[in-house]
Structures are given as C-alpha cells and as structure tokens.
Amino acid sequence: MxxxxxxxxxxxxxxxxxxxxxxxxxxxxxxxxxxxxxxxxxxxxxxxxxxxxxxxxxxxxxxxxxxxxxxxxxxxxxxxxxxxxxxxxxxxxxxxxxxxxxxxxxxxxxxxxxxxxxxxxxxxxxxxxxxxxxxxxxxxxxxxxxxxxxxxxxxxxxxxxxxxxxxxxxxxxxxxxxxxxxxxxxxxxxxxxxxxxxxxxxxxxxxxxxxxxxxxxxxxxxxxxxxxxxxxxxxxxxxxxxxxxxxxxxxxxxxxxxxxxxxxxxxxxxxxxxxxxxxxxxxxxxxxxxxxxxxxxxxxxxxxxxxxxxxxxxxxxxxxxxxxxxxxxxxxxxxxxxxxxxxxxxxxxxxxVKPNKTNKREVRETVQLVKQLEGNNTLVLVAPVHFSLNFIYYYDRHLFQFPDTELIQKKLNERSVYCINGLEGLDYKSRKHIVLVDAASNFSAPGNNILNTLNATFNQTNKHHLEEIFDIYEFEHK
Structure with missing residues (x-):
C-alpha cells in the first residue's frame, strides 16, 4: 500500500x-x-x-x-x-x-x-x-x-x-x-x-x-x-x-x-x-x-x-x-x-532547459575534417601542444591508450603529424601541403607566430572554422 x-x-x-x-x-x-x-x-x-x-x-x-x-x-x-x-x-x-x-x-x-x-x-x-x-x-x-x-x-x-x-x-x-x-x-x-x-x-x-x-x-x-x-x-x-x-x-x-x-x-x-x-x-x-x-x-x-x-x-x-x-x-x-x-x-x-547543450568543442568534427584534408605529402600541425590529447583521442583511439606520451608523439611524427607551440626546429618548408589546426593557440602559447610564418612562406588556400575555437588552415607552396 x-x-x-x-x-x-x-x-x-x-x-x-x-x-x-x-x-x-x-x-x-x-x-x-x-x-x-x-x-x-x-x-x-x-x-x-x-x-x-x-x-x-x-x-x-x-x-x-x-x-x-x-x-x-x-x-x-x-x-x-x-x-x-x-x-x-x-x-x-x-x-x-x-x-x-x-x-x-x-x-x-x-x-x-x-x-x-x-x-x-x-x-x-x-x-x-x-x-x-x-x-x-x-x-x-x-x-x-x-x-x-x-x-x-x-x-x-x-x-x-x-x-x-x-x-x-x-x-x-x-x-x-x-x-x-x-x-x-x-x-x-x-x-x-x-x-x-x-x-x-x-x-x-x-x-x-x-x-x-x-x-x-x-x-x-x-x-x-x-x-x-x-x-x-x-x-x-x-x-x-x-x-x-x-x-x-x-x-x-x-x-x-x-x-x-x-x-x-x-x-x-x-x-x-x-x-x-x-x-x-x-x-x-x-x-x-x-x-x-x-x-x-x-x-x-x-x-x-x-x-x-x-x-x-x-x-x-x-x-x-x-x-x-x-x-x-x-x-x-x-x-x-x-x-x-x-x-x-x-x-x-x-x-x-537545454538537455543537448553544446560544449562548444567540436573536436570530433575537427579531426574528421583533418583526416579528409590529409594527403600523401601533407604535414599536419596541431597547435598548441596542450590540445594534443583532444586531437589524438579522435585521430587514433588505439594510440591514445599508449602509456608513454613521448612514444605517442613519435608515432604521430611518423605519420607527419606534429603537436607544436611553435615552428622552431621543424622542417616544414619542403612540404607541398600543410594543414594547420589552431585551437586558440595564442591563448596558451602567446606569440607563437605559427600562422604568420606559414602565411609568409606558403599560399593559404582555405580556412575552416568550427565551434568555438577551432580554425583549420590549408597551405600550398607559392
């Protein structure tokens, strides 16, 4: 009762x-x-x-x-x-x-x-x-x-x-x-x-x-x-x-x-x-x-x-x-x-109430787009380094589970993917095609000058924006 x-x-x-x-x-x-x-x-x-x-x-x-x-x-x-x-x-x-x-x-x-x-x-x-x-x-x-x-x-x-x-x-x-x-x-x-x-x-x-x-x-x-x-x-x-x-x-x-x-x-x-x-x-x-x-x-x-x-x-x-x-x-x-x-x-x-409220982090969509833009001679740059775990989770779930972050970076580099805070020490000028993922890099790595340097060296052929902080740039040789 x-x-x-x-x-x-x-x-x-x-x-x-x-x-x-x-x-x-x-x-x-x-x-x-x-x-x-x-x-x-x-x-x-x-x-x-x-x-x-x-x-x-x-x-x-x-x-x-x-x-x-x-x-x-x-x-x-x-x-x-x-x-x-x-x-x-x-x-x-x-x-x-x-x-x-x-x-x-x-x-x-x-x-x-x-x-x-x-x-x-x-x-x-x-x-x-x-x-x-x-x-x-x-x-x-x-x-x-x-x-x-x-x-x-x-x-x-x-x-x-x-x-x-x-x-x-x-x-x-x-x-x-x-x-x-x-x-x-x-x-x-x-x-x-x-x-x-x-x-x-x-x-x-x-x-x-x-x-x-x-x-x-x-x-x-x-x-x-x-x-x-x-x-x-x-x-x-x-x-x-x-x-x-x-x-x-x-x-x-x-x-x-x-x-x-x-x-x-x-x-x-x-x-x-x-x-x-x-x-x-x-x-x-x-x-x-x-x-x-x-x-x-x-x-x-x-x-x-x-x-x-x-x-x-x-x-x-x-x-x-x-x-x-x-x-x-x-x-x-x-x-x-x-x-x-x-x-x-x-x-x-x-x-x-909004039960489907966006978290304004379209990481999944960002990585999917990067994969579509990749080619045989494409260099993928992900900035800043702080964003790397977000990127790797959707880029390669198996790699994300490696216990050694240095080994993860090495495996990414072998696939021409680099997580960076700047271009110093990176051989990028010989690449025909570059894809830059910028996740508000100026906030955590101010003055990195990545975008300006690439614009001075290459032709920017495309730009994609995803909510809320993700910009994807494509570059080709001049």
Missing part, C-alpha cells in the same frame, strides 16, 4: 532521480570529448603507479581520477562510458536536495528545489562532462544534509557523524574548492554563540578530523594556493554584470534569471523582516550563507586571484535551487496564491 508518507519520502525522490537519469542521459555522447576531459581520461586509464606519480603534480586531487580509473577498466573509454559516472552523481544529487527541502522545510520546498535542480542546464552540462564537478556537487549535497541533521535537529547519532565526515573527506579529495563547504560549516557555528556553546566540541573534532584526513595532501594545496596568488588562467571579472551572468547560467535563460533574481531578493528581504515567523530559521540561514557568502566572496577576490568561473561554483550551485525554493515559498502566504510564484519558476525552468 502506497501511503502519503511513503510517497513523499521514497517515491517522489526516486521519480526525480529517474527523471534526471533520462533527461541528462539522452544526449550524453552528442558532444565531443573536449577541454580537460581527454586529460582526465588519458591519465585515468594508466596504471596506478603512473597515476600516483601524476597526483604529485596535478592541479586536482585524486578521487575522481581513481574512480574513473576503475570505471574505464571495465567499461572502456568511449564518450558515453567515461561520462556515465558524472551522469550518475548528478542524477543522485537531487535525492539530497529533496531530502534537505523535505526534512528541514516542507514538501513544497523539496519539490520546487528538485525541479529547479533537475531542469537546470548548468547541471546538465556537468553531468555530460568526464570531470570531477558532478561528484563534487553530489558530495556537497550529502555533506550539507548530514551537517543540518547534526546541528538542526541535534541528532548526534553515529550514523550522521560518519556520513558527514566521510562526505567531507571525499569532497576535499575531489576538488580543492570543496574546502569552501568546510569553511562555511565551520564559520556558521563559530559566529553563532548559541550554536558554538552547544557544538564547540563538534567544531574541534571537525577541524581535527579534516586536518588529519587531508594531511597527506596538504602540501599540494598550499603550493597551488601560493602559485595561484601570482595569477591564474581565469580572467578577472569585467564588472558587476558578471554576477548577473553567473545567475543567468544557473537559471537557464535571461527571462528565468530575472524572475529568479526578483524572487531571491523579495524572499531575502521578507525572511529578514519576518525571521521570527520562519519555522526553519537555522536551516534558512545556512542555505543563504551556503550560496551568498562564497558567491560574493569569490567574485570580489577574483579581481586579485581570478576564480569566478562557472565550474568552480559547483559547490554553491547545489544550494541555489534550495535558496530559490525557500524564497519562492516565503513570498506569498495566501493559500489560493501560494503556488503562483513557485509554479511559474518551475515552469520557466521546464521550458528553458
């Missing part, structure tokens, strides 16, 4: 999980593997000894690489295969979004937040990416649910502590920005006298456990932070308009963003004015701190150390649907109109 309790506790969240799997899984392989995905796949397929040597220099902690390593071992390296873990993590995140809403607010908040999360194009994008971000979002949701269980309901049983510490440990071994969640949880207790009085022992235990569990990797995060202080590859914000642009990315479309922002502002003001009438004051404060504090902090600090990038905000994007849902639920209390604003927001997300 399906009771109301079973329906709200089990069947509704199961429905949202299955809906996420279908919606996000429909076009899982439509985009090329691009950006840093081939890097993750290439190194994850290597032996564990090779992987651990990479971890000593890699900019990301090891957990996602290790999970992908064992996944690839059984399921291979196709586009769909390597993205399935991200699809699973993203789809199951809604379970904890729903549970936070139901447990600490009400059924309306749980359903609204789950709809916003499920139909978020932002979340679809990272469910389609073989990187650590979907896992980061999942662990963030698990951590926050059990954190609230501990401090809100004073439910101090071993199970909540165990899952809380496990989720946080895995979170900071997934991505360095997972530390933002730990800082939010730490300072949320520290700056509230009533909480601090009851939970100072928990705070000390929390700090000690995290320091111990991360001590083997602490040297790396300190070295990464010191290097980031000198500048990162991310551009500083151009102005306050980038706050809106990020909210628009979370909200699918401009019309949804405008309505969502208005709801957030109205809800925030009303929650402050009527805070004594809010039955979930502590959970509400945490949700707003979870989103607003790192959102504004990362924006401000990015003028000095740029980090205000959509993927780096994954940990707070999990709090976004909850914050919008809480705000929407609080704006109108009249029973006849209470669902008006939440219903409109959910409808806007439903009609604006």
């Amino acid at each position: 399906i009771t109301r309790s079973n329906y709200t506790r089990y069947y509704l969240p199961l429905f949202f999980i299955l809906l996420g799997l279908v919606l996000k899984g429909l076009f899982l392989g439509s985009n090329s593997l691009g950006g840093d995905e081939p890097f993750s796949v290439y190194h994850s397929q290597q032996s564990l000894s090779n992987l651990f040597s990479i971890f000593q220099q890699e900019n990301n902690p090891p957990l996602h690489f290790l999970l992908l390593h064992y996944w690839i071992k059984y399921f291979g390296i196709s586009e769909i295969s390597v993205r399935i873990p991200s699809l699973i993590f993203s789809s199951f995140t809604v379970l904890f979004v729903y549970r936070i809403g139901l447990r600490f607010f009400n059924l309306r908040v749980a359903v609204i937040a789950s709809i916003i999360f499920t139909f978020s194009t932002y979340q679809v994008i990272f469910a389609h990416e073989a990187r650590a971000y979907a896992l980061m979002g999942f662990l963030t949701a698990v951590s926050m649910f059990h954190y609230l269980e501990i401090i809100h309901s004073k439910n101090r049983n071993f199970r909540n502590f165990f899952w809380f510490f496990l989720a946080n440990t895995l979170l900071i071994y997934t991505h360095f920005f997972g530390f933002f969640i730990l800082f939010i949880q730490f300072f949320f207790i520290l700056f509230q006298p009533r909480l601090l009085k009851d939970y100072y022992k928990f705070l000390l235990l929390f700090s000690g456990v995290m320091l111990v569990t991360y001590s083997p990797y602490m040297w790396l995060i300190l070295s990464r932070f010191s290097s980031a202080a000198g500048g990162t590859w991310v551009s500083p914000p151009s102005g306050i308009s980038e706050l809106y642009e990020m909210l628009r990315a979370f909200s699918n479309a401009p019309v949804t963003a405008v309505f969502t922002i208005m709801t957030m502002v109205a809800g925030f003001v009303l929650l402050i004015l009527k805070r004594r009438k809010n039955p979930a004051r502590m959970a509400t404060r945490l949700i707003f701190c979870w989103f607003y504090l790192p959102f504004l902090f990362m924006f401000v600090i990015s003028f000095r150390i740029p980090m205000f990038l959509d993927r780096y905000l994954m940990f707070l994007s999990i709090g976004f649907p909850l914050m919008v849902a809480v705000s929407a639920d609080f704006v109108i209390h009249h029973p006849k109109f209470r669902l008006l604003i939440p219903g409109l927001i959910c409808l806007l997300f439903l009609v604006t």
